[in-house]
Amino acid sequence: MTAAAPLVILGPTAAGKSDVAMALATKHADAEIVAVDAMQVYRRMDIGTAKPTAADRAAVPHHCLDLVDPSAEFTVTQFAAAATAAMAGIAERQHRSLLVAGTGLYLRSITDPMEMPGRWPDVHAELEARAAADGPEALHRELAALDPAAAAKMEPTNTRRIVRALEVTLGSGRPFSSFGPGIDTYPPINVVQFGLRWPRAALAVRIAARVRRMIEVGLIEEVTSLSKQAVSRTARQALGYKEIFDHLDGICSLDAAVDAIIRRTRQFAVRQERWFRRDPRIRWIDINDDPVGTALPELERAWQTSN
């Protein structure tokens, strides 16, 4: 018997993915949840990342949570390795992976494994310095000479992407674009993906309520307990943490911080939608007010038929 296809529940933040996943997983003893989330990998960042509760984690095995301390930098490649290992273990146990995904790039790294070009820190540092001195356009021209295909795909003002592409091209001696087609291709895969889709206005209401609840149950205390100096660049930018750090530093009032968290979370949710809706392989479930009630029947059917 071949291993059952992994099933993915994806969607914007606050869509109810975790609740739906728990509802499905508690009905099937062979289900194990894999969190595909760039911030839930951090230990001690629980409230702000809406991490599954201890009770949920006791009831259903969860993977890819609490992988590193907040002081650690974390990247897609590490995530792909951790998730791939977790899913291999699940398959060995004759169990089935239920992926709960909010981070599009991380999900792609396991559904459509890509060749990650490697890193050249010295080259990178030099390029960043040059970008700061000469502006990104100069580097973009250089990239256009070395790897026209890559340069054509990025805006001359997007320093981060240009520096990375040049870092790889100079460091590896191979054009950046030779490492693969990028993310803009969606071949058939043996993964069943369901997306939870909300009307914007309804999701915005849920986001605001959820952020306020996070404050009530101790987000400020959680952030305070993390020493900002000891929080990595990647962890520090997390929604809720960045703004509360600013508040604790006296940069803004608590009200302003909360407003900023809500607004940025809403914008993030839109970015998640835009990322996911490009993927034609995703089956969408429209939800207006009851994620579990609306989505569970269809997911249940998929769990049975594609098993």
Next chain:
RNA sequence: GGUCGAGUAGCUCAGUCGGCAGAGCACACGCCUGAAAAGCGUGGGGUCACCGGAUCGACGCCGGUCUCGACCA
């Protein structure tokens, strides 16, 4: 009641000498190959508070009205 200031995009505000109405944020849309809860781009939005006047031409000048704020009574 009087004096002064303000009124321009959903919000905060620029707008030089009178010559096609601007920015930031928000919002919509797109991009994304080791930071992705990050980063980058595109553009839809206006009765310039209202009424009148002078001018070839007014957001800008003149007269009046309304609203808000500060101060004086």
